[in-house]
Structures are given as structure tokens and as C-alpha cells.
Amino acid sequence: MALQVIEETATTQARPGAVFALLRDGSTWPDWSPLGSFELVEPGDGVPEGLGAIRIFRTKRVASREQVNVVEPDERFGYVLLSGMPLKDYEALVTLRAENGGTTIHWRSTFRAKVPGTGWLYRWQLGRFIAQVVRGLAARAEVSAVG
Numbered sequence: 517m518a519l520q521v522i523e524e525t526a527t528t529q530a531r532p533g534a535v536f537a538l539l540r541d542g543s544t545w546p547d548w549s550p551l552g553s554f555e556l557v558e559p560g561d562g563v564p565e566g567l568g569a570i571r572i573f574r575t576k577r578v579a580s581r582e583q584v585n586v587v588e589p590d591e592r593f594g595y596v597l598l599s600g601m602p603l604k605d606y607e608a609l610v611t612l613r614a615e616n617g618g619t620t621i622h623w624r625s626t627f628r629a630k631v632p633g634t635g636w637l638y639r640w641q642l643g644r645f646i647a648q649v650v651r652g653l654a655a656r657a658e659v660s661a662v663g
Contacts, residue, residue: 517604517632520639522625524650529618530657532590538657539593539610542571548656549649551575560584570598603627603638619657623650 528535538544542554542565553574560569569584579600586594586609597606606627613620623646629635 517628518635519605520627520629520635522623522639522643522646524623524643524647526621526650526654527615527618528621528654528657530654530661531617532612532614532619534661535612535619535621535653535657536590536593538653538660540565540587542573544656545573548652550645550652551649557581560587571595572600597627601638602630602634604630619654621650621654 538548540563542556545551545554551573555572555574556564556569557572558568558570560566565571565584567584567587570581571584572579572581574580581598581600582595583598584593584595585607586592590612592609592611594607594609596608597603604627606625608623608625611622611624613622625642625646627635627638627642629638
């Protein structure tokens with residue numbers, strides 16, 4: 517099955533540290549994304565949502581269980597999907613680049629569909645969802661940085 521790729525980019529006037537703080541704190545995600553709720557199932561190394569942390573995010577129909585696999589403060593944050601969607605090898609990496617006094621956020625997700633022929637559909641649906649997440653993250657980071 518073909519590897520599906522979703523990439524979204526947004527800019528914010530907030531510094532990378534403000535954006536990273538939101539990414540690292542799953543409890544904020546329902547405030548700035550379409551996600552309905554958050555639960556920390558297992559803490560990670562050093563801090564609750566550090567490397568290896570297991571988090572569950574819920575929407576109306578889906579509970580996705582994810583594990584944090586990349587933590588590079590103010591630069592990169594990533595996770596892999598453990599369960600909750602009919603996808604294999606799902607991985608997301610968010611890269612933050614300081615630029616013009618703010619931050620460029622680049623979100624890249626890759627996966628393979630478990631059911632042959634459905635990859636394009638999940639890429640389309642998740643692409644729309646991730647676009648909302650990235651825009652919400654950028655907007656919330658600006659508010660957090662000002663407030």
C-alpha cells in the first residue's frame with residue numbers, strides 16, 4: 517500500500533517556544549483544534565509529556581492513542597499513532613522555524629491505509645483536519661504570546 521503524505525504550513529507572530537509549549541501540552545489541544553478531549557495515559561521521560569508519553573485524543577467518533585517520539589524543544593515535536601484509526605505506520609512531525617520575529621510551523625504526517633484503496637480518502641479527510649489543527653495552533657500561539 518502506498519505511503520500517504522500530508523503537509524501543512526502556517527505562520528504565526530509567536531516565537532517557537534510559545535508554539536512548542538502548546539504542542540507539548542496535550543491539555544491545550546482541544547482549545548485550539550477540532551479535538552474534543554485529551555488524556556495523558558502514561559508519562560514520558562523527564563516531564564509528563566516528554567519522550568515516550570502516551571496520550572489519547574478524542575473527537576466525536578475517534579479515540580486516537582498516540583506516543584510522543586520526537587521532543588526537541590522549540591524545534592521539533594512528533595508522535596506515532598498506536599491505535600484508533602484504520603491506518604498503519606502513522607507518524608507526524610511538526611517542525612518549527614524561527615522567521616521574521618515569528619515562527620513557521622510545518623506539519624508532516626505520513627501513513628499507509630490498512631484497507632487497500634482507502635489511502636486517498638484518509639489523506640483527504642486527515643488533510644482537512646490537520647489544516648484546521650495547524651491554523652488553530654498558529655492562532656492560539658499568537659494569543660498566548662500576547663496574553
